[in-house]
């Protein structure tokens with residue numbers, strides 16, 4: 001159930017500052033004026049099929065050209081570039097091998113302990129081909145789903161490109177998820193193989209990934225998984241199951257470095273990526289080959305204004321969509337140099353990010369607001385010790401950025417010299433939807449500014465009517481776009497209902513509801529206010545409150561649980577759980593730790609509640625629905641506003657307050 005988006009509007013900051021693109025930046029940028037941006041918007045609006053069709057022909061390689069740009073005859077199920085044959089692995093690698101890009105650095109990697117690797121496009125192509133051949137030798141064929149549960153090592157990107165090369169959809173599972181969460185995704189995806197590593201380094205600790213895979217596969221729980229390919233990363237001793245497990249380095253040795261890219265249909269599934277929704281288990285978001293490729297390619301090119309000599313770094317993990325689109329596919333499709341870093345800032349190395357920027361002369365840096373707020377808190381003394389003068393463009397993604405953090409980022413990290421692109425998008429959208437174009441769009445701190453050309457975004461009420469200027473409403477997309485998700489894996493009904501039928505426009509058209517609330521100001525700029533459904537965003541990580549609740553109630557002590565987000569200065573939101581224990585059980589000192597550890601085991605450490613409040617009962621309506629609005633107010637210490645007359649038992653409120 002979406003909450004009323006006008007509620008969160010109270011928190012809108014009256015931000016008035018406007019930053020024009022600097023003349024120095026404009027001089028060399030590809031889309032170098034607001035007029036040019038508007039021309040692109042107009043041509044996409046006038047004839048979308050022509051706009052997307054021409055872009056697809058110009059930007060991608062086609063084994064066979066498409067017959068139709070868009071088939072929207074069965075909304076909301078779209079087909080893009082119908083009849084075309086292409087391959088994203090070819091577009092990211094092979095097509096760069098004919099010219100000077102062949103020997104350009106494609107991927108720079110630095111591990112947490114400081115080890116490094118670099119691959120040219122030619123070298124990356126050869127590695128990807130070997131892994132693609134290895135997968136084939138394990139019996140993986142077109143259409144078989146391969147799960148990846150990897151640390152941030154180059155092999156993760158190589159494995160994705162190898163799967164794409166042979167038409168085996170990948171399903172990357174973030175290495176911070178627990179074996180339980182991994183198992184759910186393996187079962188739902190019917191995965192045929194898992195690619196993992198012995199372990200990964202994270203904050204000076206070793207995460208035992210292979211052991212988690214073993215646990216996920218134990219007791220025959222995922223019979224579809226026939227092989228596990230294991231990268232040696234940490235050198236930890238791991239159990240190898242002779243019938244199932246193979247070392248990556250051993251199998252690769254036996255492969256040739258040529259593996260022609262499969263000629264895939266435009267609509268062949270490229271990957272499934274699980275993300276949290278308001279209800280039930282995480283949804284497998286399905287993206288397909290050509291449309292996603294075009295969207296990752298075009299958005300990367302437009303938003304990062306990429307030049308041949310740029311060294312680009314996105315700090316996301318490949319386990320999230322940002323890693324898919326803006327570490328791997330977008331940059332490589334454009335022939336750019338992309339940086340991958342295994343580490344994060346940590347007490348032993350608080351300047352880790354600035355060190356990477358200085359060392360590799362990063363020119364474009366893309367990170368999350370949570371990281372920026374943490375840097376702000378620890379003070380400018382740390383970044384000031386590094387030479388960050390190579391930077392020319394900064395980006396943010398994953399959550400709303402508060403104007404203070406935006407301005408700090410601009411001044412302290414960007415030396416007041418770099419435009420900032422605040423990019424709004426989602427796993428479902430495949431790539432960025434609303435963002436400044438750095439050489440064209442005047443920016444306002446805290447606003448993602450304007451939709452990209454071809455993106456028909458709006459803010460509407462529950463009938464689908466546009467709301468007035470500065471009024472809060474639901475953020476929607478009113479027309480299909482190439483990078484849109486195609487369906488929920490094995491659940492077309494959920495796709496239709498949760499995204500396209502949630503709001504019911506009076507004209508009967510399908511509009512895509514993103515789950516976010518927003519407002520548009522007098523210049524048409526979008527100010528995204530955050531989720532209005534039961535999804536919370538903790539440090540840029542998206543979590544369903546119901547998933548955390550199910551994890552809690554699966555504990556033997558727990559009778560009922562309700563989870564809400566509480567605004568948090570650093571993390572955006574923190575997780576607060578209201579828990580009722582089974583009758584006769586009193587919470588003791590260890591109960592909180594026990595429950596937090598349980599959630600960590602069920603989902604992963606990112607889902608651990610920050611606070612657990614025990615209560616005798618939860619506020620419910622007479623029909624038994626938990627009134628989360630009340631819990632949200634209580635969690636953040638606010639007055640309970642609005643109607644409470646539907647509460648079944650008013651005394652619950654007094655108990656909760658006390």
Ligand code: PRX
Nearest residue numbers: 397398399400422423424425426427528542
């Ligand atoms: O609430 C929005 C927030 O992140 C959600 C999407 O999460 P996910 O699918 O995990 O993808 C994250 C990376 C794209 C959105 O529904 N969000 C993302 N970017 C922004 C944002 N909120 C405000 N401003 C942004 N720039």
